[in-house]
Amino acid sequence: MGRRLRIGIDTGGTFTDVVALDEDTGEIVTTKTPSTPADPAEGFLTAAAKVLEAAGGGAASGLSHGTTVATNRLLEDRIEDLGFVTTEGFEQVLEIARQSVPDGYGNSYFWVKPPRIVPVHRVRTVGGRLDHTGAELRPFDEESAVAAARWFRDEGIDAIGVCFLHSYADPSHELAMREVLRREHPDAVVSLSCEVLREYREYERSVTTLVDAAVKPVMSRYLRRIAERAPAPLHVMKSNGGVLSAEEVAHQPITTVLSGPAAGALGAAFVAARTGRGSVVTLDGGGTSTDVAVVLDGEPTLTTEGSIGRHPVKIPMIDIVTVGAGGGSVAWVSPEGTMKVGPRSAGADPGPLCYGRGGAEPTVTDAHAVLGRIPPHLLGGEIPLNVDAARAGLEELAGRLGLTLERAATGILEISAWNQANAIRQITVKRGLDVRDYPLVAFGGSGPLLACRLLDVLGLPAAVVPENPGNVSAFGLLTVDVKNDYVRTRVMRDTELDPGVLADAFAALESEAAAALDREGFPPGRRRFARTADLRYYGQAFEVRVAVPDGPAGSAGFRAEVVRRFHDAHEALYGYCYRDDPGRHPVEWVNYRVSGIGPIERPRLRERPPGDKDPSRALASSRPVHFGEGWTDTPVYERARLAPGDVVEGPAIIQEFGSTLPLHPGFRAEMDPYGNLTVTR
Template identity: 90%
Template sequence: MGRRLRIGIDTGGTFTDVVALDEDTGEIITTKTPSTPADPAEGFLTAVAKVTAAAGGDAAVTGLSHGTTVATNRLLEDRLEDLGLITTEGFEHVLEIARQSVPDGYGNSYFWVKPPRIVPVHRVRAVGGRLDHTGAELRPFDEAGAAEAARWFRDQGIRAIGVCFLHSYADPGHELAMREVLRREHPEAVVSLSCEVLREYREYERSVTTLVDAAVKPVMSRYLRRITERAPARLHVMKSNGGVLSADEVVHQPITTVLSGPAAGALGAAYVAGRAGLGSVVTLDGGGTSTDVAVVLDGEPTLTTEGAIGRHPVKIPMIDIVTVGAGGGSVAWVSPESTMKVGPRSAGADPGPLCYGGGGTEPTVTDAHAVLGRIPPHLLGGEIPLDVPAARAGLEALAGRLGLTVERAATGILEISAWNQANAIRQITVKRGLDVRDYPLVAFGGSGPLLCCRLLDVLGLPAALVPVNPGNLSAFGLLTVDVKNDYVRTRVARDAELDLPAVAAIFAELEAEAAASLDREGFPAARHRFARTVDLRYYGQAFEVRVPAPPGPVSEGFRAEVLRRFHDAHEALYGYCYRDDARHPVEWVNHRVSGIGPIDRPRLRERPSGDKDPSRALTGTREVHFGDGWVAAPVYERALLAPGDVVEGPAIVQEFGSTLPLHPGFRAEVDAYGNLLVTR
């Protein structure tokens, strides 16, 4: 009998990473293959074939977990044509009015121009009918007007439609009736209802979130259909909330996948860091196109519902991730003011950096690393040879425009890239009340470890952890993820007037919905887990603070515990709270339940200690420029290092999918699991 493999596949902008877990022995097999941006499904299927071949021709695939950027790219590239909105009569301009907020604050808003709406006003149709905030019907649903709107979209050839009626979070009846009208009058339409996408208040965010779901539903449906038709096992897709869901289910809620790949990386980093004894860390996932950073507190990545993809606010539960255009393929260019810039434009996988020899014409971050000797003259163990002379020629042209030497220009590119990454880390820590100097860095992704020494200097971080196979950590993270679905209801009430039986009924309804989803995923009732959270605020505040709520009966003790957690969280976030102050009553706003189906995680095994002599891993030397001139740096093969080994910089530690340039004044120690702990 052959091996039984559970496979995780993360499709990035440049490479598709794949990790297979042998379910009988616990062995982990990793590899990479170039991504295929024109048809991501081809790269996915190639990755499956490549890893199963590496495991042996008779290997059987028992499960597939996938992190994908298909939905994200659709939004970032603004390819959202053929999209319409149906809303409540009188609210046709909800997208035009939007919010009062201005990017970067009012000090920089003088020249700010409101971006185009996700749906222009001429593709918005209103339908009569009105509910109040409790769900009570004030005016009946206008079925004749609904039919007229449906026929208008049909005649215009608009087939992706979002439906968002005022207060449908309280009662979905009018939206469900609108769907029936669309099925009758416009059967080819792909329809998203706000009561199914985001059943909570704030009509602008709910409208945009629903429209984003409708926009990506057709492309995600086609993509998942292509994969599932040829996949050797049942497919699960990574969601932004830190869980996975079967492809059959996720096709009905594609918006939940908008941060699919980065979420898997944060979870994989949290798992590896936890086993290494680091409960709270900053994660940095460096890819070819961008870098994603997140914060892990006590073993769990932080969540938010205030996220955005590009210019579109997406109010769904997602791991709190900040993305910057600072990947290996980020292009270096000269601004009209004759200053050097790096990113956010990327050479991607096609044509790629100059040194890939794929027709690239502009120098990138990867080219700068290659010219300075910080990466080997080939990638993926020799599969991708690098054309270093081509990279140097491109950098010479850039350096000539700036009046710099090639080495100064290349060092400048890497310095700008490091500061871009550092600013992203500050954004996700300092802006949230966290002292970045308290958190070690987990650096992974193909380009993540390349600048980690510089980031320790810039940010004052205590250490950096570079996991085993860092280039494949996002794919590994997919094997550590539980099945998870989120449900929400809005019911605004002051704490003094809180109807505990009504709150209990809301949680019971949400838990029943979550249980039904877990049943469809094949989890028996005994394995169902439910996590409750509540969004609260002080009366008069515009936004809420989310806190975990205890399981069990919704009693006075439940209420008191939620209030205590809210006051504590508010004080931690903002430096103050109004505990026991009747002048500032608390409001309960949103009630949430996550249904969780736990999976068996891979077990990281401790490795046998070596003789603390890293010279066994020494493969030679290479001329490397660390910013202060060329040095002959020893090159170590990471796979030959053992726990207890210490490598002193300047040095290069390289492996199949990534490289760690160890700057002068830094050291890397191998821990019991094979991780590299980098310190000054």
């Protein structure tokens, strides 16, 4: 019998990373291939074939995929011919939005409101009205619904979002609208807010539903194409830190908008936990961007207050901050005459100048190449680099700025490091966390390149560079459980709470989650449910989410425990709570949430035997490298030949197939039993 291989494939903007896990031996095989932005499916299928060949044969038993198809569609704002159906009298909900401007009115005098995701002339309203409890005030008006459906059909608008007022409380009017659209406009792809986000706040629910409708056609085609040609059953990574079968994801594509970055954070959390670090900052440096997240006690933090590009997306997602500071980020001169780096990227094609594919502008990768911090080739020689072309482009930029070549290249890397540092501050300091308490896990093809500089800028205690750092996101796909999230809104004060309503709400959500796990092949003995609730003090506009204990919902002890957790969480977040003044500040229950989880078998990282603590066995060569203070003849180590216990002192270069770690003077790197490198001052 041949090898049984579980495969994780993460499609990034520049490279497609792939990991295969032998389910019997635990052996891990990694490789990567250039992405194919014009047709991501080709890069996916090429990566699958390449890793099977690298593994020496065998059969794929399962495929997990992290994709940027939905994300890129939104970031590039390629949203066309999208229609919106809403309640009569609320056609301006997208225009009114939240009446907010970025950075406050004082800093946004010249701010211009961006165009809405659906212009007002493509909005149609339908009669009928529910109140906040779901009670029907006016019946669904089928005549106006038919008129709206026929208008979209005649205009050739085939992607439609439907969001009626208070449909989170009762979906019947939206379901009736779908039946009308099926009958009158059968070619339309329809998203209903009661299925996408059954939660109150009409603006966020409307936009989230429209985003789902916008990406549904392209995601459905993409998933159908790769599923038909994939060598094994396909699961897709979701933003919430779980996976779901391709068939299910095709019906809820919005859940994949942070698919790739989520897999990276989970992979880094898995690796960090094995080294005894439960709480870390993760930094995923790619070719196009850098994604940072925080892991607390082994779990990445979650949020529902995210956005992709300019579109607010209110779905459960790992709390990730993304900046345009990847290896392909372009260095340019602003109208004021100062150097800028990113967010524009050279991407995979044509790529940086040193790729020799027609790139015309210097990038972060070109600066690393000119300073000798990366080898004159990538992927073990598969992609030779034209350092002379990079040097010529940087000399032209340096001349425009009146700088030397080395000063210009160092400046590019310094700006890129500070861009990454500011993203880390957003995810830590702005969340009330002291960044100096958290080691950094640096991965991705470009993630380790600036690790030493980030330790200096932020005062971090250490940086961990996993084995095969360029493939951590793909590896993370193999550590992820099947997971689906369900939510209901029912606003009630705790003092007036009907225990039966609370128990019924959680029971209904668990029933939905159980049905989804049935479809995914998880019997009752192989599933679990995680419950949370959103609470606030009466009069507040926003909620705090807390974990809900197991056991019968609705009992006095159950409610008291959840309220106690809310007081504690509110005090931790804001520095105060009203636990001793319930009369003046009663607690209000708002949203009830259940996640249905189908656990998978996780990889087992194997410890390596210790070496003789003589890293010279890994010494491959030396070359001149510029670390900011002049050129230094620097030893180059092959990471694959290092052993646990080896310590490399900087200045040094530690290189491997998919990434490089430049070790600055004054830093050291030690290999642990799992093959990770820990960088300290």
